[in-house]
Amino acid sequence: MLKRYDMKKSEPEKICALCPAILTAENFTREHIIPNSIGGRKKTTGFICNTCNNDCGKKWESVLAEQFLWFSLATGVKRENGNSPNLSVKTVEGENLLLRHDGSMTAAKPTYSEQEENGKIKIKIQSRTKEEARKIVKGVVKKYPTVDFNESMDNFIVEQSYLESPLAMELQFGGPDGGRSMVKTAFALASEYGISNRKCEKAIDYLKDSEVTPPFGFCYTVDLVKNRPVDEIFHCVAIRGLPKFRKLLGYVEYFNMARILVELSDEYDGDDIYHSYSIDPTTGIEADIEVDFNVDIEILKAILDGDGMPLDKYNEAANYILPIVLKKNFDRERNRVVVDAAKLAFETLGVEPDQNLPQEKNQEFINILMEQIKPFIIANLKNKFH
Ligand SMILES: [Zn+2]
Structure with missing residues (x-):
């Protein structure tokens, strides 16, 4: 719902900053002072008209949002509407990955391979989400009607792994x-x-x-x-x-x-x-x-x-911010991994998260939790010793 913009009689007429339009209730718009796509909240009124906002404002802002997307994703910028889009990134060793709004990374594309082994066809699928796996397996069932859909889906393993090679990042x-x-x-x-x-x-x-x-x-x-x-x-x-x-x-x-x-x-x-x-x-x-x-x-x-x-001053600025970004990213990843692991453990044991865990299930709960958290811990230990 658009709120009505009441011009007070005593106020002089305001003119759009970018065109000759007089600002009225009809062409009213609320502008984020700092774009919301990078986390700005405060809005101003009586600045530009709705047409100028749609014609230029949005175009400029979308380019800006893209320029800062890596920072937004790595630090976990909170937007009012929706999440930041995914970003294609490359590791220093050239592996293509997708950085997601929660700070996690997946392969840039799903992979699919068929191999004949002893007269049987072996199909290997690597997908980024369960939904994507479902779609691919549906395609396989069409091609090979003897394949059992449910059985195939049950065989999917969710794996977490961490980067061995740092991300190549540049800010422009x-x-x-x-x-x-x-x-x-x-x-x-x-x-x-x-x-x-x-x-x-x-x-x-x-x-x-x-x-x-x-x-x-x-x-x-x-x-x-x-x-x-x-x-x-x-x-x-x-x-x-x-x-x-x-x-x-x-x-x-x-x-x-x-x-x-x-x-x-x-x-x-x-x-x-x-x-x-x-x-x-x-x-x-x-x-x-x-x-x-x-x-x-x-x-x-x-x-x-x-x-x-001057280059040295610019590098100084980069050296100041990068550890802060990486620390933010680490904290978010740690939280994400622990929450996801706990969810999976509750689910596997058939216990609702708000129920008390029965004593006899404690050990199994801890086992599942540790199994899930392990890749994160190992990846960080490796970083520490390198
Ligand atoms: Zn205008």
Whole structure:
């Protein structure tokens, strides 16, 4: 249900930031300031019209979501609607895998092979889910009517295994669409805090015209985040009005790592203001990130001019975030494995999880549990000794 957007009589008419449309109840839309696909929650109104949101907003956002999909999956970003899609990944040794929204990995494709052995045909199927196995076995039954469907399904073994070879991962962000999504986020925050949409002319020019030079630079020369967390994931967006330099600046950082400085306006004549919004995308809880723009203006200008990405500083940022991501991933995987193992053990013993486990079944319960958890423990022990 769309809530009605009541324009107060005393408020001046608001115009869409991207087109001449006056914002009314008919073209109303609520915009996530940080895209929900990477875990943003807070929304703004009176920023852009529904048509512009459908025409550009969604396209920019879907590219951005794809750029950060590995991070979203590895850290377990919580979205309001649905799970993150699967992502094809490759190990350093070239094995193709699929990374799923719960952080687990499966083969990229099911495998099927037929082999003749002593006049018999032996069929081997490796599937990613039971449902997929069911479909494949149905096909086999059609081809070989003597095959018993139920018996074949009973023979399926669920196996867990862990990677021996690390994932090859690269982060690329920005670009024409991803960059526009990030600039739009800074612009949306300015709009949320009452800055007239028309006053962010640098952002507007860029968002509306594919030929315009991006008004942002990758920001690694200086660390603008004053209270950078050491073990939590965050996204943040902040704006700062610097009337002395006639600038309205924005800063956007995703996954503690993707950092840009945006020039929303270079004709700014408002007050010296500061606003920010930050969130832990793995919990949906707002974070308290402080962005400090009090840096030599020449340094900020150099960043906007594209000199803000010295390789050593960029690597420093990557070395800071990767252990946090891996730790998050490990914690989720441990929880997933234990919960799944317990479910299977209860199921096998025919006990409801909310019932007390009969004493005589204790040992069997522990056996099943350990059998399931073993691959996870062994994989992690191997990592420890390598
Ligand atoms: Zn519009």
